[in-house]
Amino acid sequence: MAEVLVLAELNPAGGGVRKTTLEALTAARALGEPSAVVIAAPGTAAGVRDQLAEYGAATVYVAEAPEVDEFLVAPKAEVLAQLVQEKSPAAVVVPSSPEGKEIAARVAIKVGSGFLTDVTEIAADGTATQVAFAGQVIVHSKVTAGTPIYTLRGNSVAPEPAPAAGTEQTVAVSISDAAKGAKVTDRVVEQKSSRPELTEASIVVSGGRGVASAENFSIIEALADSLGAAVGASRAAVDSGFYPHSFQVGQTGKTVSPQLYVAVGISGAIQHRAGMQTSKTIVAINKDPEAPIFELADFGVIGDLNTVVPQATELVNARK
Amino acid sequence: MNIVVLVKQVPDSGSERKLDASDNTVARASADNVLNEIDEYAIEEALTIKEAQGGEVTVLTVGPDGATDAIRKALSMGADKAVHVSDEAMHGSDAVQTSAVLAAALQQLEYDLVLCGAEATDSQMSVMPALLAERLGLPQLSGARKLTVDGGVARIERQTDGGYWAVEAPLPAIVSTWDTINEPRYPSFKGIMAAKKKPVETKSLADLGIDASTVGLANATTQVLDFAGRPPKGEGVKVNDEGDGAQKFVDFLASQKIV
Numbered sequence: 001m002a003e004v005l006v007l008a009e010l011n012p013a014g015g016g017v018r019k020t021t022l023e024a025l026t027a028a029r030a031l032g033e034p035s036a037v038v039i040a041a042p043g044t045a046a047g048v049r050d051q052l053a054e055y056g057a058a059t060v061y062v063a064e065a066p067e068v069d070e071f072l073v074a075p076k077a078e079v080l081a082q083l084v085q086e087k088s089p090a091a092v093v094v095p096s097s098p099e100g101k102e103i104a105a106r107v108a109i110k111v112g113s114g115f116l117t118d119v120t121e122i123a124a125d126g127t128a129t130q131v132a133f134a135g136q137v138i139v140h141s142k143v144t145a146g147t148p149i150y151t152l153r154g155n156s157v158a159p160e161p162a163p164a165a166g167t168e169q170t171v172a173v174s175i176s177d178a179a180k181g182a183k184v185t186d187r188v189v190e191q192k193s194s195r196p197e198l199t200e201a202s203i204v205v206s207g208g209r210g211v212a213s214a215e216n217f218s219i220i221e222a223l224a225d226s227l228g229a230a231v232g233a234s235r236a237a238v239d240s241g242f243y244p245h246s247f248q249v250g251q252t253g254k255t256v257s258p259q260l261y262v263a264v265g266i267s268g269a270i271q272h273r274a275g276m277q278t279s280k281t282i283v284a285i286n287k288d289p290e291a292p293i294f295e296l297a298d299f300g301v302i303g304d305l306n307t308v309v310p311q312a313t314e315l316v317n318a319r320k
Numbered sequence: 321m322n323i324v325v326l327v328k329q330v331p332d333s334g335s336e337r338k339l340d341a342s343d344n345t346v347a348r349a350s351a352d353n354v355l356n357e358i359d360e361y362a363i364e365e366a367l368t369i370k371e372a373q374g375g376e377v378t379v380l381t382v383g384p385d386g387a388t389d390a391i392r393k394a395l396s397m398g399a400d401k402a403v404h405v406s407d408e409a410m411h412g413s414d415a416v417q418t419s420a421v422l423a424a425a426l427q428q429l430e431y432d433l434v435l436c437g438a439e440a441t442d443s444q445m446s447v448m449p450a451l452l453a454e455r456l457g458l459p460q461l462s463g464a465r466k467l468t469v470d471g472g473v474a475r476i477e478r479q480t481d482g483g484y485w486a487v488e489a490p491l492p493a494i495v496s497t498w499d500t501i502n503e504p505r506y507p508s509f510k511g512i513m514a515a516k517k518k519p520v521e522t523k524s525l526a527d528l529g530i531d532a533s534t535v536g537l538a539n540a541t542t543q544v545l546d547f548a549g550r551p552p553k554g555e556g557v558k559v560n561d562e563g564d565g566a567q568k569f570v571d572f573l574a575s576q577k578i579v
Contacts, residue, residue: 032439052372072478073450073460075392077520090351098463102450108416109454114541115416127545133442138548144539145416164323181459181493186486197481203578227579243467251333251441252358260578277550279401281567281576294558299572300417303561311566318569319440 002032002090003059006050007080007103009095010040012187014269017048019200020095022159022245024152025055029162030124036166037083039076041069045168053166055159067180073099074179077106083171084111084147091126094274096151096212097199104151113146117256120156120278134251134270148275154199156278170300176260191244198230198247204214204261206232206249206276207242208288210265210305214242219309232256232276250275265305268293285309321375323366323401324429326436326448327359329383329390333441343537344544346383346442347481348384355390358437360397360504362497366435367398367505369469376400376508378429382410382421388520398506402520402535409525415443419451422537424528433474434494438463444496447497459489465489465500523529 006028009018021036036057038045061083068075080103084092092107094100096118108115119128119141126148130139143149185288185289198204205227206287207220217231224231233243237251249256250272261279266272267282267293276282277296284297285305294300301308331337340347363579366377379394379402383389391402413421418523426434439446446463453460460469462477465484471494474493479500507515525532533539559568573579 007396009524072485073462074453077450077454084511085531093565095532098446101445101447102460102462105415105445105447105450106454108541109419109451114414116542117447131550132339132547134333136337136550138338138550140547142543142545143541143544153378176564178457179458181453182461182487184485184487187480188483188486190483193482198483227573245498246327246479251444252439255444260573260576270563281578282556283572285565289558290559294556296553296556298553298556299569300556300558301561301569308561308565312569315566315570316573319579320575 003087003121004028004032004034005083005087005089005092006034006036006057007094007100008036008048009097009100010044010048012170014047016165017051018095020097020152020154022055023154023157024093025052025057026159027122027152027157028095030122031126032090033058037061037080039063039068041066049166049168053203054161054163056164057166058164060166061171062168062181063173065173065175067175070184072182072184073102074106074181077103077110078179079171079173081107086202087287092147092149093122094149094151096153101151104149105315108149111146111148114143115149116141117151118144119150120151120153123149125200126140128312131278134274153255153257191246195224195228196228198232198254199256201230202258203227203229204232204249204256205229205262205264206234206239206259206266207264208234209236209240211237213243215281218308219242223262223309226313229284232277234272236276247274263293264309267291268294321369321373321433322379322431323369323375323433323435324380324431325362325366325381325425326396326434327363327381327390327394328356329353329381329387330356330440330442337442339547343412343576344547344551345537353386355393355438356437358439358497358499358539361501362435362437363394363397363399363497363500364504365467368502375468378403380422380425381405382418390517390522393507395518396512397505400510401518401552404520404522405528406522407532409532409536413535414540414542415445415451416541417535417539419448419455421528421530423452423524424530425523426452428528432491433469434458434492436496438496438498440460451563453494459493461487461493462491462496464495464497467495467497469499469535472531472569
């Protein structure tokens with residue numbers, strides 16, 4: 001069976017692989033036999049090999065070098081492109097994070113391929129599905145030059161185990177000076193959170209302008225915590241200073257596609273829809289019965305979020 | 321400090337956007353076109369650096385003739401001049417091809433810094449800085465929420481989930497900016513009037529030494545096979561909260577096996 005290279009995206013410092021990697025391994029199986037590629041600091045691969053094997057990696061290519069963490073994107077692209085040239089895979093699948101998309105882009109130039117970003121599905125014949133224009137248009141596309149490269153949008157494919165050998169193969173890494181242009185001098189975490197990451201979460205509870213203040217976002221957080229959900233915010237809420245920008249859902253923010261999206265006090269402007277329209281189930285809580293968010297909602301409560309949200313939190317907690 | 325800002329004219333994300341059924345490309349001619357919103361932040365950043373350190377800000381775009389509107393907006397904000405690559409052969413080009421054209425155009429300009437918005441609202445790929453960095457051998461400083469340029473070094477805070485990475489590179493470098501980086505100025509009346517007299521140089525593919533048979537829809541590295549509108553959602557359930565809204569909400573979650 002044809003080999004498909006899947007770039008593994010890892011959590012920081014020993015946190016295992018990200019769910020997006022397991023999704024990419026799952027999606028890659030439509031095209032052939034996945035091999036995982038771990039490009040990371042020395043000593044990383046040993047801790048993730050079993051998980052990659054469990055989700056279908058026949059081979060785990062291990063390319064470990066300090067430079068891949070010390071410099072931005074370019075070293076990883078160099079290593080992945082080298083592997084593409086050596087192994088001539090049927091395709092390459094990369095999780096669709098900002099870094100993943102940039103790696104895919106650089107590899108495409110290096111190996112002379114086309115690439116498709118934020119695909120939600122890959123068919124056996126290589127046809128990919130994408131959503132365009134705030135989720136309003138569904139597009140089928142193909143790469144027509146070189147080795148097809150895809151970046152897979154998070155939460156688009158349910159990860160399914162498919163145990164494989166996961167045979168480790170060490171890749172000799174030599175990073176060119178050209179790839180050492182942009183040096184990462186610090187990594188700063190400003191918001192430590194025990195909640196799931198926004199783009200990975202299976203439930204997202206988002207607050208909008210209607211939440212009315214930064215303090216009042218605590219009721220959004222409480223509902224999110226009762227559901228084990230990530231917290232999001234609309235642009236209006238972020239622009240008003242209610243919640244940090246890194247939680248913004250929508251255009252110029254994150255695109256999420258969870259099982260359940262709860263929009264609280266969000267009117268549903270097109271810029272917001274762009275980031276959440278592909279969510280499986282959408283619930284809206286808003287006092288304005290005419291709010292456009294209700295057009296998207298599978299279930300809507302017309303009411304005061306300050307009453308409904310705390311009550312709902314209590315009811316969810318009581319069910320546990 | 322000479323800065324080139326890459327801008328893109330896009331269909332207004334607040335209006336109805338369409339693909340053209342005849343060739344599956346973005347229907348640009350019929351759209352309500354505007355300067356890509358996030359590009360304004362890149363322009364603002366360029367102007368701020370120029371005001372502090374001197375030099376010239378050049379706007380560069382690839383797009384149909386109508387893209388002059390986006391150029392005028394950038395010039396009216398305060399950019400000094402513009403280069404507009406316009407050639408019918410470009411129609412339907414993908415990101416890989418467009419990056420080749422932008423790279424060729426950049427090679428004809430003198431710059432210390434290339435700035436662009438971190439994402440275009442039409443394609444939402446966020447890959448142009450990576451593509452250009454690769455083609456031109458420039459350091460890639462993408463996704464900035466903060467930029468400082470000092471002593472021949474550019475330093476950014478690359479926005480990440482819950483924080484940032486500090487990244488630095490020697491000039492010349494390419495930097496992309498998010499909308500967290502600054503607050504773009506509005507063009508003044510004086511700026512709008514002055515923009516009308518600023519030089520806009522139009523270049524064809526031949527001017528850039530690019531073979532037209534490497535660009536355009538027929539030679540793209542990707543192809544849109546077909547497209548369709550998202551199937552309309554079935555009518556959802558809406559309830560008025562009469563003291564039982566939260567209960568009904570939780571009942572709904574239970575019916576979906578979510579709680």
